[in-house]
Amino acid sequence: MDAKILHTLEYAKIAYLLMQHAATSLGKEAAEAIRPHVGLDEVKRGLQATDEAYKADRLKGNAPFRGVADIKPQLHRSRIGGMLNPAELLQIAETSRGSRRVKRHILQLHEDDPVPLLASIAGQLTEPKPLEDAIFACIDEQAAVMDGASPELAAVRREIRGGEGRIRERLEQMIRSSSVQKMLQDAIVTIRGDRYVIPVKQEYRSHFGGIVHDQSGSGATLFIEPEAIVAMNNKLRELRAAETREIEKILQKLTALTAEYADDLLTDLELLTELDFAFAKGRLAHQMRASLPRMNDRGFIKLRRGRHPLIADDKVVPLDVELGNQNTAIIVTGPNTGGKTVTLKTIGLLSLMAMSGLFVPADDGSQLCVFDAIYADIGDEQSIEQNLSTFSSHLTNIIRILNTMTAKSLVLLDELGAGTDPAEGSALAIAILEHIHRLGCRIVATTHYSELKAYAYNRKGVVNASMEFDVQTLSPTYRLLVGVPGRSNAFAIAERLGLSRTIIDHARGEVSEEDMRVENMIASLEEDRIGAEAERQTAEALRRELEAQRARFEAERRKFDEQKERMLEKAREDAREAVAKARREAEQVIADLRRLAMEEGASVKEHKLIEARRRLDEAAPERKASGAKKPAAKPQRIEAGDEVMVHSLGQRGHVVELSGGGAVVQMGILKMKVELGDLELVKRPEAAKQQQPKQAASLKRTRDENVRMELDLRGANVEEAIVEVDRFLDESFLSGLGQVYIIHGKGTGVLRTGISEFLRRHKHVKSYRLGNYGEGGTGVTVAELK
Structure with a gap:
């Protein structure tokens, strides 16, 4: 993409906003270097990464990039045999640990809420745990090599601490002596050049042997290493030299191990950069309240309430525009400072953002195109040094655009044909637009020329648009009205400002009749648009209300269906339990009766029959009045002697007698009164003469059936x-x-x-x-x- 176009559309400011959301220096570099892509698949992949990072940030917060740093210089130096210092090695280990945290964070998120692209990237991180453990085992958080880095280092440091202790003890014995204290400037032990010394007054220099290492600025104090501890300090220096050699050995070993993992770590840095860049894009989308646009490569743009990302929310006016379906060119007219240039920049900048894999500040459902290039001639680029006028500057830029554009380009032209004679300028503007339009480019152009309104009206695929102007307040509203050409508001403004009506009428007389018809037509269209807009808003409000009501109705219906299903399921479960219980009790009652019959023959005690009947009645499940009985296909007449099925008990029996709307049925040795509706005829007596049941013990009773024992x-x-x-x-x-x-x-x-x-x-x-x-x-x- 041409750097001049990016500068014109202020693309660098978007990159700067993106940099503020990167968590690492690697991510900031990637954000600063962001550029639009011209391949549809590449753009879609970038937008998918942004979408997944947007969701991940919303659900689990930002990925833990803490500790990740740009360690490429350290890795390159380790590969060529250089020795890394403890701070550099610590940075490598912390980057490895941060990489592991990021990987775990994303993969855990992927298990709950799939983010396939981010999970694929994170899954490639190598996690060089052995290197990380080796470094942390030798270097502490203050980037100092620890005693435990090697047994040799631990032994040397023990000797150093012991030697330092002995030297201090010897010097402190000296300075505590009353004869020595008067010779000292201060009764302290200090260090000069890694050697322990005491501050001695100048006049007592001869009383101390040893070495003078320093003196005060006034010369009154000498820092002397007494002869008695020179040998001890020499030994201490040797130990420190041994410590340094051992530390170098440890660092060389860790550097060699780092070199083994250098290729993996360089790959991890690229993956971490991509992940941090994606999360930065997701957080920028949150900040801008942006949405994911649908992308195409057929030159179609549809912005729904698109907003310029660099204008404050309380000042920006949303933009609705569609380009590339039926109309491939839009001619925007309107007054100065009406928002025409902002409209051009909004369309161009949002296209660049989408092609860069960024969400755009527009409502859901917006669509943008992946162009092979975006060209813009916006603003006054007059150059005094090059002796170019405004017209010449614009024309030079337009010629460059005409020579490089293709059918898959987007061209944005501001004040086309301005800066020269109106007649010639409008004719040149029409010729340029016609050339671009025939090539098939997508065009958005702004102009003041009324001739271009007629061109857009008569040319298929070209549509008029205008920036709305409120005559009552004499101020623009910055709203783009597609399909309505801009009208001249000069006479209306002049009248509102108090210019004489006579002068205004005379001015109207100077305007040609054709121009007046055009103005009247535009005025009529604008009135119709205002009326249609009011009706649309009313219809939109009604639609929203109906949708809200329908949503409430659907929610209530779903709630009712769920409640009904729960009640039906509970009823079915209760019925199953009742039937099972009744069956178990009935089987037990029948078993008891059979046992009694076998034990007592035909002389079954009446109270035992009554108790059995009571248990059987209690075991029967309650039946609903709303049709729990099995409806008969046709009415049946039950008579004494008929073999019947008792549905409530699931048992067959014979009707002994009919009584009071019911029947006394004998089932084995048991007689009981049953409602006629609970009986189903099985056989008539004539058909069952050879199958009469064996008579069992029976008992005539004249008492009330309901009396208990x-x-x-x-x-x-x-x-x-x-x-x-x-x-x-x-x-x-x-x-x-x-x-x-x-x-x-x-x-x-x-x-x-x-x-x-x-x-x-x-x-x-x-x-x-x-x-x-x-x-x-x-x-x-x-x-x-x-």
Whole structure:
């Protein structure tokens, strides 16, 4: 892309904003060097990286690039045999550790929320853990070689510390002596040139042997190494030299290890640069409230509320424009300072940003094209040094554009044909536009010439546009109106400012009739546009309201469906449990009855039949009134002797008699009353004469079917219990029961005693006793009735 175009459209300012979001020096260099791409696949890959980084930053924050640095110089020096110092080696280890953190961060994110491109890049990081561990084992966070770097270094340093201690101890003994203190300037031990010395007054120089290493500025103090410790200092210097040699050996070893991993680390630096660059683009998108544009290579541009990224949010006016579908050229007219130039720069800069893999400050659904080049002639480029006028400067630039553009280029022309005679300028402008249009380029041009309005109106593929101007406030609104040519507002402005009506009418008379018709047509179009705009806004508000209502309705419907499904599932589960329970209880009742029949033959006790029937009734699941019964295909007449199916029990039986809207059905040795709706006819008696069931024990009863053989009084007091027992005994006697069970529990025995006393005097009780084993023991009293 031509550097002049990038400068004209202020592309470098976008690069500067991007640099502020890079976390490493590598990322900042990549941001500063950002350039638009001309390949669709490359642009889409850049936008995908930005999109994934945008999502990753929103979900988990920025990747942890802390510690990552540009270590390329250190790596190159290690490869040619140079020795790295501890700080450089520490930087290499921290970069390796930072690389590992970045890789782990992105791959963990990818497991929860897929970011395939970033994960692919991060997955290639090599993680040279052995080198990292080796460096951190030898060098601490202050970039100092640690004692544990090697056994030899540890031993030398122990000797150095011991030697330093002995020297200090010897010197401190000297300076504590009263005879020596008067000769010292200060009673301290200090160091000059890595050797321990004491400050001695000048006049006492002869009292001390040894070496003078320094003196004060005034010369009154000499820093003397006493002869007694010269040998000790010499030994200490030898140890320090040995320490230096050992440190160099350690550093050489680490540098050689670094050289082995240099190629991997250089590759990691490229990958980390790409990742940091992607995250910087994602954070810039957050800052600009930008969105991902759809890209194409067919010259189509559709901006929805596009905003110039370098204009403050509270001042920028969104732009809606479409170019390249039916219309390949837009001619924008309007007053000065109306926003025409900003419109050109917005279209050009947003195209450059998208081609660079950046999100654009526009609403979702915007589309941009990957052009092979973008050309712009914007602004007054008059050059006094080159003796070029404004017209000549513009024309020189336009000629350069005409010589290099292709059918896949975007051309932006500001004030086309300006700076010369209006008649000639407009004719030249039309000729230039026609040439570019025939080539197939996408064009956005601004002009003041009314002739270009007519050209755009009559030429297929070219559309008029204008910058809106508010005559009431005499100020531009900076809104682009596509399809409406700009009108001259000179007369309206002059009238608003107070120019005489006579002068204005005379001026109107000087305008040709054709121009007046054009102006009137434009005025009419603008009125229609304003009305259509108001209606569109109303329709848009209604649409949003309807969409909101529909969204609420859909949410309520989904909630209702989910609730209904949960209720149905619960009902089905309850029904399954009830049926299973009923089946188990019914099978148990039938098994008990069969056992009783086998044990007692035909003489089954009546109270045992009643108890079995009660258990069977309790085991049957409750049936809803809303059609729980199986509807019959056609009404059936049930008669005595018919073989029927009892649906609630899943058992077959024979109808003994019909009674009160129901039927008494015998199933094996059990008789029970069943509703007719619960029966289904299986066979008539004539068809089943040879298959009559074996008669089982039966018992004629005249008592009420609902009378129970037991009364549960647990929890009642004696007075309440006596009333209930009296009523219970009366009902049992009238029903013909021979024996009943009164359950009072064990407790303290007060209730049992009270009931026993009452039974002893009751007229229907023949005898009574406590329950036997299996009947409830002392918690039940069994009464035999007369």
